[in-house]
Amino acid sequence: MLKKLSQGNAIALALIVWALVILTIALAAFIFKPWQNKTHDTISVSATGKSQIAPNIAKLSATVSTNNDDLDLARKQNEEKVASLINALKDLGIEEKDIQTQYISAGETYEIQSEPPKPDNLPDGSQVQIYPPPTGKQTNQIATTFEVTIRDFTIADEVIAAFTQNGATNIYGPQLTVDDDTLEGAKSQARKDAVANARNKAGDLAGELGKKVGDATSVAEQGDFAVPIPLIARSEIDLQEKASQIQPGENEVTVTIQVEFELK
Numbered sequence: 001m002l003k004k005l006s007q008g009n010a011i012a013l014a015l016i017v018w019a020l021v022i023l024t025i026a027l028a029a030f031i032f033k034p035w036q037n038k039t040h041d042t043i044s045v046s047a048t049g050k051s052q053i054a055p056n057i058a059k060l061s062a063t064v065s066t067n068n069d070d071l072d073l074a075r076k077q078n079e080e081k082v083a084s085l086i087n088a089l090k091d092l093g094i095e096e097k098d099i100q101t102q103y104i105s106a107g108e109t110y111e112i113q114s115e116p117p118k119p120d121n122l123p124d125g126s127q128v129q130i131y132p133p134p135t136g137k138q139t140n141q142i143a144t145t146f147e148v149t150i151r152d153f154t155i156a157d158e159v160i161a162a163f164t165q166n167g168a169t170n171i172y173g174p175q176l177t178v179d180d181d182t183l184e185g186a187k188s189q190a191r192k193d194a195v196a197n198a199r200n201k202a203g204d205l206a207g208e209l210g211k212k213v214g215d216a217t218s219v220a221e222q223g224d225f226a227v228p229i230p231l232i233a234r235s236e237i238d239l240q241e242k243a244s245q246i247q248p249g250e251n252e253v254t255v256t257i258q259v260e261f262e263l264k
Contacts, residue, residue, distance in 0.1 A: 041263040042217060045201045049194025049257070052250045053178055053186040058150040060173035061102065062163045065143035071106060074142045082144050085166035089148060092158050098149035106142040150174070183253070190255040191221075198259040206263055214262030222256045 064081045068074035086099055150159055156174070163171050178186075202213045 040214070041211070042260050043202050043205055043213070043263055044258065044260045045198050045205065046222070046256060046258045047194050047198035047201055049190040049192065049197060049255045051186045051189035051193065051253050053182065053253050054250050055176035055178050056151065056153075056182060057177050057179055058153060058156060058174035059147055059177070060150065060159065060163075060171065060175075061145060061147045062168040062172075063143050063145040063170040064166070064168050065141055067109065067139050067141045069139050071140040071142065074140050075106070078142045078144060081167050082146075085162060085168060088162040088166055089159065092155050092162060093152065094148060094150070094159070098151070099146060100149075101144065101146045104142070104144050107140070108138055109141040110138055145170070151179075186253040187255060190253050191257070194255050194257045195219075195259070198257060199261070202259070202261045206261075209263070211263045214264045216259055216261050218260045220258045222258055 062085075064078060064085060066074045066078035066081065068077060089099060090096070148159060150156055160171070199213065199216075206213045
């Protein structure tokens with residue numbers, strides 16, 4: 001008798017468990033209504049946004065060199081020239097972090113003759129010229145090349161003067177660019193422009209299909225950002241002509257995005 005009751009309780013318990021499982025499935029189906037979940041039509045477009053940015057940094061490079069038969073003496077003399085130039089730049093407000101040594105070179109060289117040799121006259125009056133022309137005596141040279149970052153364009157003239165007054169040669173620049181914070185601000189503005197252009201573009205396409213644009217479902221940024229193009233002076237004279245009138249102008253920063261919208 002007890003055995004029959006035990007079997008009956010087990011069967012009843014199993015039925016209760018199955019009933020709860022079925023009830024849970026039914027309740028979940030009623031709440032989530034999977035039969036009502038439909039895939040929405042979407043449209044994907046790419047768009048580009050732009051913003052204008054004015055370069056606020058100019059970089060110039062220059063070389064200070066010294067010739068001497070004694071290489072160690074040339075080094076000492078060159079160090080004095082470099083120190084004098086660096087002090088002059090600091091007096092103009094150039095910070096130490098903006099004066100960077102690029103490289104130092106040392107070795108043998110030849111002095112340049114102040115006057116080229118005169119050609120020899122032959123009996124018939126013609127002349128014989130030697131090519132390449134003979135160089136001067138052999139000596140040693142040490143040179144230091146460094147880059148200066150100018151963050152205030154109004155002192156560009158004075159920086160050039162400091163270069164030339166302290167024996168710098170091979171002056172190149174300016175290379176115009178922008179600082180990171182300014183560039184990030186321009187990128188942010190370009191992104192906003194790109195989003196607006198993407199929605200307008202999607203709206204035009206959706207209108208042709210007789211539909212309207214809904215919410216964006218995904219967005220991705222593509223490619224690299226355009227950065228200001230450097231302005232390079234090809235010679236010292238070219239640089240001096242530009243230095244007194246460095247006009248940074250404006251450059252264009254572009255951002256391209258891919259956006260997917262719902263169609264309603």
